[in-house]
Amino acid sequence: xxxxxxxxxxxxxxxxxxxxxxxxxxxxxxxxxxxxxxxxxxxxxxxxxxxxxxxxxxxxxxxxxxxxxxxxxxxxxxxxxxxxxxxxxxxxxxxxxxxxxxxxxxxxxxxxxxxxxxxxxxxxxxxxxxxxxxxxxxxxxxxxxxxxxxxxxxxxxxxxxxxxxxxxxxxxxxxxxxxxxxxxxxxxxxxxxxxxxxxxxxxxxxxxxxxxxxxxxxxxxxxxxxxxxxxxxxxxxxxxxxxxxxxxxxxxxxxxxxxxxxxxxxxxxxxxxxxxxxxxxxxxxxxxxxxxxxxxxxxxxxxxxxxxxxxxxxxxxxxxxxxxxxxxxxxxxxxxxxxxxxxxxxxxxxxxxx
Amino acid sequence: xxxxxxxxxxxxxxxxxxxxxxxxxxxxxxxxxxxxxxxxxxxxxxxxxxxxxxxxxxxxxxxxxxxxxxxxxxxxxxxxxxxxxxxxxxxxxxxxxxxxxxxxxxxxxxxxxxxxxxxxxxxxxxxxxxxxxxxxxxxxxxxxxxxxxxxxxxxxxxxxxxxxxxxxxxxxxxxxxxxxxxxxxxxxxxxxxxxxxxxxxxxxxxxxxxxxxxxxxxxxxxxxxxxxxxxxxxxxxxxxxxxxxxxxxxxxxxxxxxxxxxxxxxxxxxxxxxxxxxxxxxxxxxxxxxxxxxxxxxxxxxxxxxxxxxxxxxxxxxxxxxxxxx
Ligand SMILES: Cc1ncc(C[n+]2csc(CCOP(=O)(O)OP(=O)(O)O)c2C)c(N)n1
Ligand SMILES: [Mg+2]
Numbered sequence: 001x002x003x004x005x006x007x008x009x010x011x012x013x014x015x016x017x018x019x020x021x022x023x024x025x026x027x028x029x030x031x032x033x034x035x036x037x038x039x040x041x042x043x044x045x046x047x048x049x050x051x052x053x054x055x056x057x058x059x060x061x062x063x064x065x066x067x068x069x070x071x072x073x074x075x076x077x078x079x080x081x082x083x084x085x086x087x088x089x090x091x092x093x094x095x096x097x098x099x100x101x102x103x104x105x106x107x108x109x110x111x112x113x114x115x116x117x118x119x120x121x122x123x124x125x126x127x128x129x130x131x132x133x134x135x136x137x138x139x140x141x142x143x144x145x146x147x148x149x150x151x152x153x154x155x156x157x158x159x160x161x162x163x164x165x166x167x168x169x170x171x172x173x174x175x176x177x178x179x180x181x182x183x184x185x186x187x188x189x190x191x192x193x194x195x196x197x198x199x200x201x202x203x204x205x206x207x208x209x210x211x212x213x214x215x216x217x218x219x220x221x222x223x224x225x226x227x228x229x230x231x232x233x234x235x236x237x238x239x240x241x242x243x244x245x246x247x248x249x250x251x252x253x254x255x256x257x258x259x260x261x262x263x264x265x266x267x268x269x270x271x272x273x274x275x276x277x278x279x280x281x282x283x284x285x286x287x288x289x290x291x292x293x294x295x296x297x298x299x300x301x302x303x304x305x306x307x308x309x310x311x312x313x314x315x316x317x318x319x320x321x322x323x324x325x326x327x328x329x330x331x332x333x334x335x336x337x338x339x340x341x342x343x344x345x346x347x348x349x350x351x352x353x354x
Numbered sequence: 355x356x357x358x359x360x361x362x363x364x365x366x367x368x369x370x371x372x373x374x375x376x377x378x379x380x381x382x383x384x385x386x387x388x389x390x391x392x393x394x395x396x397x398x399x400x401x402x403x404x405x406x407x408x409x410x411x412x413x414x415x416x417x418x419x420x421x422x423x424x425x426x427x428x429x430x431x432x433x434x435x436x437x438x439x440x441x442x443x444x445x446x447x448x449x450x451x452x453x454x455x456x457x458x459x460x461x462x463x464x465x466x467x468x469x470x471x472x473x474x475x476x477x478x479x480x481x482x483x484x485x486x487x488x489x490x491x492x493x494x495x496x497x498x499x500x501x502x503x504x505x506x507x508x509x510x511x512x513x514x515x516x517x518x519x520x521x522x523x524x525x526x527x528x529x530x531x532x533x534x535x536x537x538x539x540x541x542x543x544x545x546x547x548x549x550x551x552x553x554x555x556x557x558x559x560x561x562x563x564x565x566x567x568x569x570x571x572x573x574x575x576x577x578x579x580x581x582x583x584x585x586x587x588x589x590x591x592x593x594x595x596x597x598x599x600x601x602x603x604x605x606x607x608x609x610x611x612x613x614x615x616x617x618x619x620x621x622x623x624x625x626x627x628x629x630x631x632x633x634x635x636x637x638x639x640x641x642x643x644x645x646x647x648x649x650x651x652x653x654x655x656x657x658x659x660x661x662x663x664x665x666x667x668x669x670x671x672x673x674x675x676x677x678x679x680x
């Protein structure tokens with residue numbers, strides 16, 4: 001029998017779990033400012049994350065999905081994207097969104113039960129977070145079609161989880177992206193869990209990256225806790241898509257260190273030993289070790305950065321907490337461009353001034 | 355007899371039927387080790403094994419479609435859709451297949467499956483977790499839509515749904531999952547489908563509702579009683595097909611009817627009931643039928659959800675206006 005097709009899936013990283021260099025670093029990683037910018041975003045995201053959980057625990061915010069352990073993906077993707085690119089995120093991508101100019105106060109507002117949190121002040125063409133898993137993959141290919149039709153030099157970044165790769169929305173979108181060679185990339189944050197379902201129970205595929213092959217595009221796996229690898233390979237994928245060479249998929253290997261959301265109790269389905277082991281591979285400490293080993297960072301700078309992030313996030317918390325509830329009538333305000341006459345009586349029933 | 359919550363009653367009904375019907379399977383996202391995000395399937399995998407109680411990959415279309423395949427071959431699949439907000443991709447399978455397999459094959463194949471999903475607002479849940487869209491399913495011929503409003507009805511109606519020879523969408527009002535407890539005997543006795551439950555007899559006005567709103571309606575009925583208005587409260591329970599007989603009989607005596615639902619107003623199930631009252635009970639009506647419903651807006655995020663959902667005060671106001679109508 002003749003072999004008519006052959007596919008390989010590659011895996012790569014630059015920093016190992018201890019933050020040691022495994023192979024020559026890409027050019028951008030020789031620039032200290034770039035590395036520090038990535039590091040600061042990760043620390044900022046972590047401080048935001050802790051504060052968000054605290055807000056939920058104290059009844060000041062609703063259910064929240066923690067980013068803990070996945071900060072390198074956010075930083076790497078966010079830094080690699082250009083301003084005019086379009087983000088179609090899942091609900092666990094605050095780190096990317098901060099690079100896009102989204103404010104923690106906006107995300108607090110969203111998780112706090114207020115639609116205005118998705119009315120970003122910056123990156124106004126980005127999609128709101130998608131709660132129905134993988135639905136954003138379809139929007140991403142549509143947006144990519146629009147970019148190409150209008151000859152805009154923008155690439156659409158679709159982000160989703162390992163669980164999301166089981167949805168038809170994902171397969172269908174990959175297929176369209178491949179068949180039309182659209183300027184879109186898919187980044188799968190494979191954090192090993194979809195609530196209580198293990199990655200290995202989600203699919204028998206050796207990798208999720210190989211799902212790209214069926215969509216007619218390259219797929220590869222990277223260490224998603226190595227921010228240098230994320231930044232590097234996402235940049236290459238964006239460049240490829242931007243120059244008309246089509247879509248691709250990156251499976252970023254990471255681990256959800258926290259509960260699925262504040263409404264979840266991961267102790268019901270996974271062991272503390274497993275989580276402890278993963279803590280040793282987490283991304284923030286990894287880059288910090290690298291920076292310290294190369295005399296680019298020290299304890300004083302670390303303390304100062306954390307203090308600054310805490311102060312900035314506290315300001316964001318204050319903005320959030322001071323945001324008054326929308327008037328009840330506002331639920332009609334953005335239903336249609338203009339509220340149909342036939343609905344005006346309903347709006348009038350709600351309390352509040354006209 | 356120990357008292358249990360509505361969610362525990364769901365668990366108990368599933369366990370009873372798993373123990374008594376080898377053909378039944380329970381499936382869905384996180385229903386295994388985790389026991390479901392609301393714990394509806396807590397302990398079932400440990401007790402009945404991974405073959406009969408299993409996690410599916412994250413894919414609702416195949417959960418529904420696979421259930422059709424299982425049911426057509428003689429299994430009794432009871433699948434959980436984690437939240438009603440994620441049920442919509444199953445509509446292709448429900449509308450094009452589950453609800454019409456019997457008809458398409460002139461009775462050769464049938465589809466005794468149950469799709470369970472928590473629904474409704476009021477628990478400060480994230481976006482897409484609070485809608486009430488039962489009317490979408492009530493529009494589908496060949497389908498049953500059932501909504502319990504108490505632990506005992508959850509137990510008895512779920513058993514009935516599982517045993518029913520046709521597909522059932524079983525919607526669980528999650529706001530009252532743990533609201534109160536009731537003694538529920540684990541005797542495997544099903545309650546009738548396709549029939550309303552008169553929760554409170556009354557002579558002056560009929561209130562028809564279902565799901566979590568029954569709670570507000572009960573409060574309204576008590577307050578109305580203090581003011582001398584005797585309300586008959588009917589729990590619709592089976593949203594489709596409608597038991598209009600019970601409603602018509604009641605309205606025939608009271609002459610006044612208020613329908614309460616959390617779902618949006620336009621083309622809600624209340625519209626169907628009102629239409630049927632107009633068609634078949636007009637002569638007994640002494641006042642226009644009124645509806646107290648959610649607004650025709652997107653379900654607001656939770657900071658405003660209390661304004662969206664019918665309150666006891668809104669129900670009472672409709673009751674009073676209907677009573678005052680001459
Ligand atoms: C279509 C759909 N089904 C079910 C859910 C409920 N749900 C929310 S998150 C989640 C697991 C998602 O896992 P994954 O895609 O790996 O993303 P992660 O949460 O791990 O970031 C599920 C089942 C949903 N939001 N959307
Ligand atoms: Mg995951």
